[in-house]
Amino acid sequence: MTLSIRKIEHKGAFRIGIFFEKNYAIQQQLKGIGAVYSRTFQCWYIDYNKVAYQQLKTLFPDLQIQQPVAGETSSRDLPPIAKSELQLGLHPSVNNPEHITKVDSLAQKLRLELLPNLGKYWVFKIRYVQSVVNQLKLVKGVYWHATYKVYMAMRNPKVKEAVERILEVSDFFPEDYLEKEVVFEGKSIVLRSHQEDVKWMEVYVPPLLALLEKVKRISMVRYSKPNACFLLPASPAVYEALVAHFEPHRVVIQSELPNGYLNKRNIINKKQIDLARTKSQLFSTVPEPAHRFVSNYVDTLMAVNYSPSTIRTYTQQFLQFLRDFEYRDPKDITYKETVRYLASLMERGLSATSGHSMVNALLFYYNQVEQIPGYELKLPRPKKEKKLPSVLTMEECLLLFRVVENPKHKLLLLIGYGAGLRVSEIVNLEWRDILFAEHKIHIRNAKGKKDRMVMLPYSIVSSLEYYKQTYQTKKYVFEGQFAGEPYSTRSVQEVMRMALQKSGLEKKATVHTLRHSFATHLLENGTDIRYIQQFLGHSSIKTTTVYTHISASAVSKIQSPLDRIAEQNHQKKLE
Incomplete structure (x- = not known):
């Protein structure tokens, strides 16, 4: 597959945008050199420098250079990227050989643009200039809207005065303060x-x-x-x-x-919405030759009541399989071809986890969708890497909780750690599931569509009751933007990310890290591993035993034979 690249400006810096038809093997290779996916440009990108370009060129020698896109900050200078900054157009003297100084106002340099009001905010756009952005961050009532790439300013006289002073403009914002509604006459x-x-x-x-x-x-x-x-x-x-x-x-x-x-x-209801959204997203990427295969596949997955995430994962893997075989009928693809295909994925750097997903997706198709009599598909399973989960110490957990000031945000992190919950279990928690009298939490329809009972920590009961009185949510404990709708998992992860950044901890951690930490700390405290298995909702004890490898107290009690020899030798010298 041929990749095409072009220069883009993303997150305040130049990047190399990498464009190609969706391919999991290529994605894995790009991740290996630090590439990141951009939803804004719908492409992968890496830093715009000589080293990054050479790494990309080594992996994909047949790179094609795209022409600049109208309205997008770009240039035609990607081919000589390996030469120098002067040739890249990054040196100040380039494009201005006579060194003529042109004086523009700050508003012109920022390309300042006022947009229609949004609720109680004025909306405006500027180019990224670090000194200006740093000043805007200090103004109370101004924030950056990441989705629309605009700044929001509270419609307040003091905010108006402060922002206009920073932008060096006068009467930029209208005097339609909060008491006035925005009118769109004729719309x-x-x-x-x-x-x-x-x-x-x-x-x-x-x-x-x-x-x-x-x-x-x-x-x-x-x-x-x-x-x-x-x-x-x-x-x-x-x-x-x-x-x-x-x-x-x-x-x-x-x-x-x-x-x-x-x-x-x-x-x-919520389940219908999730399934409809998943189906819509999947079929928006399915070409016509694959439509009949994918349609039957998705219908069967839904019929056996698989979750939206499993439907999404299996279908994406199956679609990738069809795409790589140029949309041939899967019944005509031989066993040897399938094995050779899996081997090529591993050779191109596909992770073992993705390999297992591909095998499961294919087995489901042949066994459940086609139901071919007497047909057996014994595919080799890629050996999975054994990685130890990241864990925070009890002191690090305490530091993390202390820096969170918002009561709602603090409580969802506390309950995630204190009960060992997955992020999906946190957001779907309902008040009927909180059994205050029994000090238990009923987790319903969790991973694998299983229910379980977990502990409700005594230390957060009073906080939970106070939160209920304050926020007065009816169904879900943690509601999102809309009444009656749960908090989004992305928002919870963002809360965790901000807490980690504010705490100064250098460890990489997510909300799931709190679950790992819960299990590890229970094990270090002497809790039987079978109880931990039940708390976590693991089907197999083998899944839970991974925590025995990271338990600090258990490891500290084991003495190296070299240390024992050294102690014996030291003891003999003393005698």
Whole structure:
């Protein structure tokens, strides 16, 4: 497969953008040289320097150089990247040989642009200039919106004065402070029927940041890439919510729905939304030759009640298999071809975990989808690397919890560590699962669709009760942006990342690291490993025994034979 590259500007610096059709083997090779995926550019990228380019060129000698994209900071100077900064256009004298000094205002240099208001915020864009960004960070009421790559400033006179002083402009922000609503006179949101599923209606929103953001905040909304619109359940309650949301902005809700299209039974639960979103995301990447194979595959996975994450993983692996065999009928692919294919993946650097996923995906297809009589597929299993999980000490856990000031954020980390929960179990925790009288937590429908009982730490009971009175959430313990919807796993991971950064700890850790730490600390305290297995919800004791290899107290009690010889020799000298 041929890769193409071009120079991009991402996160305030130049990068080498790497573009190619999705391929897991290539992704693994790119990860090996430190490449990172960018959702903004929908490509992988590495640093824009000589060493990184040479590493990339060594891996993929047939690199193709793309032309610059209109409107994107780029250049045609990727081919001579291995020469010098002067040739790369990074030296200040390049493009200005006469050294003519051109005086521009700061606003011109920043390409300052005011966008439509978003709720209680003014919205503006600037180019990244570190000195200006550092000053903006110090202004209370100003923050960076990572999704839309814009700055948000509270519509307040003091904020207006401070930001305009930093940007060296006057009367940049209008005086429409918080008491005034933003009006979009003449704008309309169009509702149309959804041909693929009548339980949904298509919502077409004008391309204005404030309106787009407001639609995203409506419960159960999702985006359809093929139709380039938002989808909402086709129910009267959702329609009324749309009208109520946009009435203050004088936005007209223009309905092109047939009579009787809206039905109160179309309200969809969380599982339905997850499965529908997963199916939509998968089929948006499936080419026509593979559609019939993938369609049967996904239908079977859903029929046996696999989770959305498993459906996503298996289908992506199966689609990769089809793509590499140029969308041949899988029944015509021989056993030897399949083994040779797996061997080539390992040779190209695919991890053992991904290899196992590929084997499982293929076995499911041949055994469950095709159900070929007497057909056996005995594939060799790639040997899995045995990696020890990262663990924090009790002192490091305490330091981590102390730096978190937000009560909600602190409590979700405490309960994750104190009960050894997975991040998905934290966000899906409901108040009915907290058994205060028994000091237990009922974990429902966890990994493998299993229930289990875990401990509710005595030390957080009072905090949990105070949190319940303060936040007054009804169903989920930790609610997200919308009432009645759970907190997102990405938000929990971000809380952990910020706490780790603030604590100054140099260890790499995630929310799952707290679960590893919980198990390790229990083992060090003398807890029977069978109880730890039950707390963690492991099907096999072999999974739990990994913690015996990282238990500090257990290892410290074992003496090296060399130390024993040295002690005996020292004792003889004393005698």
